Amino acid sequence: MKRLMLGNEAVARGLYEAGCSFVSSYPGTPSTEITEYAATYGDIYAEWAPNEKVAAESAFGASLAGRRSFCGMKHVGLNVAADPLFTLTYTGVNGGMVIGVADDPGMHSSQNEQDSRHYAKASKAPMLEPADSAEALAFTKAAFELSEKFDTPVLLKMCTRVAHSQSLVEEGPRADFAPLPYKKDIAKYVMMPGNARRRHPVVEQRMADLAEYAETSPLNRWERGTEGRLGVITSSTCYQYVREVCGEDVSVLKLGMVWPLPEKMLREFCASCERVVVVEELDPFIEEHCGSLGLKVEGKNLFPLLGEISQNMVAEALGGTPHSGPAVDAQIPPRPPVMCAGCPHRGLFFTLAKLKLTVIGDIGCYTLGAVAPLNAVDSVLCMGASVSGIHGFNKASGNELAGKTVAVIGDSTFMHSGITGLVNIAYNGSASTVIIVDNSITGMTGHQQNPTTGKTLKGDPASKIDLEALCRAVGIGRVRVVDPNDLKATEAAVKEELAADEPSVIIARRPCALLKYVKHAAPLCVDREACKSCKACMRIGCPAISMVEGKAIIDATLCTGCGVCAQLCKFGALNGEDKQ
């Protein structure tokens, strides 16, 4: 029976059916659910690793042990895992190894929109790219076959629209994959110069073999049109937009394997059509390859380098009629994401904004400390960059700015790549103040466990990192814990640690308000007579509070009773009793 499945769920199903037994990943939108669904299969060992590099290397270890293994990550996660990737193509694999990477064109939930296909070319690894859930399942299985046949890690590239769309999938049984024996092979697996020099030609030969395979692979499909005028080369979700718009007269070369590309097939396809257009999101990856073969194709002259493509854009570019609809005659205020009502980050960022501090931020829900009205964050670069960044900021300014600067990083992000930055602060001695916002979960990606939560991906009890002890162990003398909802205590702690002429860590600890086990207090109410319309409570940007007819009003369906607003009201107008 066919089932409706999210693309990411279908990848997990593919892992199961391929006989994969080891999955190690770090969560990141839009890749997270692959690993969460994989964990629901009893036959698959699945874990959250502290970061993508650890995940990829663990998956390599599992492959070395003869098992089929997988690691999943978002596009920027592959930057972190790039180090093992570029040498993994030299060693090759034992059991099949697949690296899932999910791009986010349009940046629904990312800090950049880099195009992962460049990694396939640069690291010399084959890359498959499914266009819907059925292909996500089938390509995952095919990726393992290719991995073992060609002795290489295989990249499986998703994008937001394939990862987070549900479409129909036919399930199959799990393959009976017998673990391959582990054989010591120093020349293959010990990558020191002498061995690596002998492995590099193997890599080049493999790419040539894979390019030959691509010519006849069922992963690439030539859908012949009834006319020879227009031909479209495309892959991934763009294929769906092309199929939505173009009739049967148009020829479509649908590439399921986007690296290496099939030269003969591209030449024949281009020769068969009067005009060829490449439809691809982000960079002109396929287009430039065609150009390098001397083929005349169009692409980015018609489509943008930024964001997502849609069926209307394809229609417009190919001379069709895009649809349009009626717009309301009103100025519609934007609705950007905000920190949730009751979010424990709010009290902290209010304090940092109040003290007018420079805040070197990081990746997570707390990045939202940068938006109005808090506007508290000065920079956000990548995972861990707050802790490393503040060190450089303070060192370079001769610690002159250290008394006005903090780094803010979440618990999971700190485990991902904050700890090495903290080692640097302690080792090279900058009087930096690092605030770990410990909400006891990986929040932004939807509540994943991490090494500080005491639970594994499958929910079993696990060793729980003691953040205080860890910070002290790397050499930080001043480590303290504060409740970010207690504004006075938080302000005092931040002031004291900024004044200290040595490195310090403040752990602002309170669990995410959305966690099921977190009990909320009764919603607060506004005493309308006591309210003097001073708007002090509006400074925290809580979505539960607004001003109606000059007086504050609290939305009882959103308010968690965290009480941060009440601490700002000089008139005692915000309280737990209904006086409205």
Next chain:
Amino acid sequence: MKTQNIMIVGVGGQGSLLASKLLGRLLLSRGYDVKVSEVHGMSQRGGSVVTYVRFGKRVCSPIIDKGEADFIVSFELLEAARWTSYLKPEGTVVVNTQQINPMPVVIGAMEYPGQLVDKMQALGVKVDAFDALSVANEAGSSRAVNIALMGRLSKYFDFSQEEWMQAIEASVPAKALELNKKAFLLGAEA
């Protein structure tokens, strides 16, 4: 049959993912090709969220573009107005009249525009506006707004009540089942 397009729009946290899951189940049980496209991650944190549900004989694109939606089901008034350009000229907006202020309105930088239902009607599209929050509260929980809206949407399709109920049963937790069934029926009658 021509592909039918339903957009579900609202504010992150209102439960639109569950509504799309329910619709997906229902449509699949009728043997349609179905695609449902969701957005996860940062956008979910109180931001404007949109889910696309498409069904028909063969569905290619997972998304709905401007001028293509047969229905927009909106969990919030302003969000309905934000997305009307995605409607077909003869499309229908099923909208919860509840207003949730976005941050620019909360902090006083912008105003929540008035007369949005009238302004949508002035475009010539069909507007089916009702207070789904009150319906949900009557059923027992403000969280049932999503199912109340599905009840209202059900009036435009020829699925039997039994089929809807089966889809609800398969989509909501057992302890919330009765409440949600009630919300569905009240939404259909409202």
